[in-house]
Amino acid sequence: MRDITPATNFIHTLMQSPPDASAWIAGGNNFPSISGLARFYATEYEGTLVEVEVFGLPNVAAPGSSNFYGMHIHENGVCVSPFTSAGAHYSRTPAKHPNHSGDMPPLLGNQGYAWMAFYDKRFTIPEIIGKSLIIHRMPDNFTTQPAGDSGERIACGVIK
Structure with a gap:
């Protein structure tokens, strides 16, 4: 018999439930081929399940x-x-980077494509409606203030 864990519930949510909020992601002037979707799901664990899928990241043309x-x-x-x-x-409260409510794990792109899902208790769906999700050109170094020195903002989506 398989035990029910939060991960089991998260997989079910991703497969069976519509998101409670989403953001269509589009690249900026320097990276117009970027597109994707971020989905946000409220959970019974008082946190948010986030799923992000992005196409056309800058490394799309470099095999492997x-x-x-x-x-x-x-x-x-x-x-x-x-x-x-x-x-x-x-x-939501004053904090240094990487402890902002909106700080997220880095997105790993493989030949221009990225998919990830993670759970976060630092924000709720109502708090992020009307805000934006930004993808930066460089990885976040998790130390530089105020924002991790992750460079150019290459893509954006408004959370609705």
Whole structure:
């Protein structure tokens, strides 16, 4: 008999439930081929399940390549390239990076494609509606203040 764990419930949620919020991701002027979707699901564990799928990341043309990209929820839901109007990382309480509510794990792109899912208790669905999800050109180093030195904002999606 298989034990029910949070992961079992998360897989069921991803397979069977519509998201409670989502963000269509589009690349900016320098990376117009980037597209994708982030989905956000409320869970019974008082946290949020996040699933992200992205196509056309910068390493798409390099066979066998893989790169990490910074990914964060930013405070404003404005996605006009170069995405600076999205503001700083979202945080419900004052915190240093990487402890902002909107700091997320890095996105791992393999030859331009990335998929990931993770669970986070630092934000709820109502808190992030109207904010933006930003993908950065470089990986987050998790130390540099105020935002991890993850470089250019290459893609953005407003969370609805």
